[in-house]
Amino acid sequence: MIRLNGINKSYVTGANKLHVLKGIDLHIQAGEFVSIMGSSGSGKSTLLNILGILDEHDTGEYFLDNTLIRNQSETKAAGLRNKYIGFVFQSFNLISFKNAMENVALPLYYQNVGRKKRNRIAMEYLDRMGLTEWAEHMPNELSGGQKQRIAIARALISKPKVILADEPTGALDTTTSYEVMQILKEINKEGITIIIVTHENDISHMTNRIIHLKDGLIESEVLNGKDAMLS
C-alpha cells in the first residue's frame, strides 16, 4: 500500500537547515496496523505529513497504492487526500460551525455528493460510532471521546485506503483512549490500513507493528504479538 525509498526532508529556517528525515525506507502492506514511535523531534509527525500528502519530501520515492507521489499540484493533492486518506488528529479538528453530522459529511461535500445523500451516509457512520443521537450537536457540546469518534467517522466516510492518525489519543483519558483504539482496531479488521503516530507505549502495543524513529532514521521495527493480550 505504502512504499518509501530513501525519503529525505529538511526544513530551512533562515540560515539554519534542519534535516528531519534522513533517508526513510519503509514498506507498509495493505491492511496493516502500524504505529510510529519516537521522541519529540525524531521526525515522526513529518513522516506522517508526507504520507498524508500534506507536506512534500525533498528526495526519495513515495508510492501510495502504486502511484508515485511527487510534486503534486495542490488541487491534485487535495483530490488524492480525499480519495485515499482519512485523517484523525490529536485535537480532533472538527469544524466548529457544523454539527456532528455535517462534519462527518464534509469530505463528501468536496466530492460534490448531494446534501441529502451525504447526510444519509454520514448518519450511517455516526450510527456505527454509536453517536446517532448526537448528530445535531455542535462540536463544543461533545466530549473529547465523542469528538474523536466523529473525527474517525469523518475519516471513514470517503472510504479511504489508509487512515493516518497523529496522536489520536493524545488528548483523551485512558478509558476513552482504549475505546478509540478499539474502534480503530475494528476498522483495521475491515481491511483499511491504519498508521498512527504516538509516544504512548500502551497505545503502540495495540498495533501489529511498531516502527521506532530516532533522529530522522528508522531505529528498529518490532512485530507486535502482544496486542491480543492487551485487548
Next chain:
Amino acid sequence: MFDLDRWQEIMSALKKNKLRTFFTAFGVFWGVFMLVIMLGSGNGLRNGVTGDFGDFATNSVFMWTRPTSVPYKGLPRSRNYNFKNDDVEALRREIPEIEYLAPRTEGGGSQSGNNVIRGTKSGAFSVMGDYPEWNLIDPVVITTGRFLNHADIKEKRKVAVIGNKVYEVLFKQGEQAIGQYLQIQGIYFQVVGVFKPKNSGINFGGDKEQSIFIPLTTFQRVYNWGDVIGWFAFTSKPGTPASEVEEKAASLLKRRHSVSPDDPQAIGSFNMEKEYNKMKGLFQGINGLIWIVGIGTLMAGVIGISNIMLVIVKERTKEIGIQRAIGAKPWNIISQIITESVFLTTFAGYVGLVIGVGILEGVNYILTSSGSESDMFKNPSIDFNMALTALVILVISGAVAGLIPARKAVSIKPIDALRYE
C-alpha cells in the same frame, strides 16, 4: 447555485464578529449611499435648471442695434441706427444656415402705464410685434385659439394673442376671449388666442404671461414704426454652430448699415447656445466630480472589506487547513472567500442603493406634494441604468476585494495551516 454549506460558512464567518462585520459593511453602504444621493441631487439640480428652458431653442441667437463706436465711411461715431424690414429678406437670402428667423418689435410694458383697455378693465402689458417663427424659438402653449400666422403678417391683420395673466386681468373667469376686442395703445385688436409660457425663467421685455403678441407688420403700421425692426432672433440649422451664424449675420448687418467691420459695439448679441453649452459643461463637470468622489468613497469601503477578509482568512487559517486536509481543493477555498466578499459588498451596497433611492423618492414626494418645487431643484432621482451600473461595480469590486485574501488563504501550505494556532 445555492449551496447551503457555503452560506452556512459565510454566515458563521460574518456572525463571529458582528460589530466588525457591521462596520465593514457600513463602509460600502456609505459609499453607495453617498453616490446615489449625490447623483440624485446632481440630477435634481440639472432637471431644475434645464427645466427652466422649457422648449426654448438652445441654438438661438438674439441681435440688436447699439450706437456705433468707430467712425466709418464719413459717418461719425455714436451714431444710432435701426434694423429694417429688408434686413429680414437679406438675412434669409444670404445666410442659408439660418433655420428660423423671427424679427421683433416691442412696446408698452409695465412702465408705460395702463396701455390695454377692455370695457372697464385695463392693464399695463408688453406688446410684441412678432412673426409666427417666434413660436419656434421660444414656444408657448396655446390654451385656446391659435398663434399668429403668415396670413396675419401679410394682411397686417389687427389680431392679438394674449398671455394668461392678460386674460385674467381683462376677462372674467371662464369668459370666452376668442373674437373679443381689446384696445391696445388706442387701436382695437381682435383676440385670436390665449397662451401660457412653457418656461417662466426666460423673458424678453417683461413677463411673458403679461405680454400680447400682434403681427409685426401690423405693429409697424399702427404705431408708426415704418419699416423699423427692434431686434432679431434666429436659430442655426442643425449641425451648424450658432456662433457661426451669429458672426455671419453680424457682418452682413454691419455691411448693410455702413458700420465699420471692426466696430465691437454697434451690434449687440446674445448667443443662447454658448450659454447653454457653458451650463451643460458645468453639469457634466459636477457629474464627473460626483462619480470621482462617489467611486472614491466606495473604493475606501471596498478596501475595508478586503482588509477584513484578510483578517477573517487569518483567523480561519486552521479551519481552512482542516478543510484542505480532508479534500478541499484550492478552488473550493478561493470561491468560498470570494463569494463571502461579493456577498458582503453587494448586500451592503444594495442596502445603500435602496435607502439612497428611498430618500430621493421621499424628497421628491415632499417637493411635489408641498408644491414648493423650486426653479433650481426638481425631480431628484437616478435612473435604472445608473443603479445597474452601481450594482455591477459592486459585484466586481467585491470579487476583487476577495481575490487577495483568497490567494493568501491557499498560498499557505495545508500542513502549516493545520499547525497554525
